[in-house]
Amino acid sequence: MLHPVITKEVFQFLNQLKKNNNREWFTEHKPEFKIREATAKTFFNSLLELMKQHDEIERLKVFRIYRDVRFSKDKTPYKYNFSASFSRAGNERRGGYYLHIQPGGSFVAAGFWNPNKEDLFRIRKEWELDVDELKSIIDKKSFKETWGDLAGDEVKTAPKGFDKEHENIDFIKKKQFIFVRNFTDAEVLDKDFLLEVNKSFKAIRPYFDLMSNILTTNLNGESLLD
Template identity: 30%
Template sequence: MNFENLFNFLTALQKNNNKEWMDAHRKHYHQFRNDFIAWLDGLDAVLAEKYKGYYPTPGKMGINRINNNLMFHPNKPIYKDHFGAGLDKAPNSADFYIHIGINECMLAGGFWRPDHKTLCSIREAIDYNGEEFVKVINKKSFKETFGELYKDEKLINAPKGFSNNHEHIDLLRNKSFAVAHEMSRKMVLAPYFDDHVLKVYEEMLPFRQYLNKAVTV
């Protein structure tokens, strides 16, 4: 995958964010999309072979649309400034998300603003065995890779059914349980980028496994 050419295409698209320009360059767009899908397929094959329980996710299944949803976000531009995709996409499971864009590149995962049932399941797991979760997110290599949990709105008080004095109250007040590993463009263009993606996936795996267990048990 030639990410340098992809960055150049996305930059041009943002300068000409309209359907007329996209129609005139749709052949190039499909070329980059197909290359990105092929790259995802390669990662998917490696992950499926290496990790038991990995949910095979072909690139065509994982890739996101480049069009913004203007029905819910009418003020956004027509087209996104990035290519995004998810791998290991078992139904109702924590994400592993790849985002390659001109303004931001990252590898992220977990649950962002999950539905009420999912959120309650995660909170119940933390109430029952929060020590295991704390151990995962406080691991030195995890913190070096992701820092803290992804910043989002929190409840002001304890969620219903929990005490403000709960030992894990700061976690229980979260509305999202996700992490992100930001990357420079230089990292994406590096010859060892694929290996870096695999390393971050592995570091994130215990975090995602805890969440997946919470919402399925």
């Protein structure tokens, strides 16, 4: 069975856009942009259908090529990537997925990018009590071979109200709880890239299940859902 692929023409266009990041060039080449964008959107939508076989996905968001330059020193008007996020459905499911297609910088990510302060505090309190269940998931060989180590921004020492000498401080001081997997250009252009991305996202599910359970219960394990 043939699957949608990211073509070399997509990369070629994005490389050209990076070198000619101005409105005149983009306007002239907009017909080609629409073709390459359609390729990416077909890929994203096909991935969505595969993901629905192992998770409940509420929304696919394809990010626009136009940059918001209002508060940026970099005034180049266009991104030189195609990207999309996949949101999990319902209050009982937490976390999300992200796919980024860019020459020399393609990756997938999954987890909790910027939890609100209540969720962040709840996660930290959980890690203050115990990280054994978390470690049993993320230290598993098959998981680590796919996703590597837990990533994300963190505070320098310890969050307010937490002991900087706590044995689990490396987890407690995190502000984001994400995993990232990078792909080479050759891997992105491979005919089975779609299946590999879906396989990676499927492998993150035990982590999502644990985090969803944490974020929908109190420290006594009692449900917070109606």
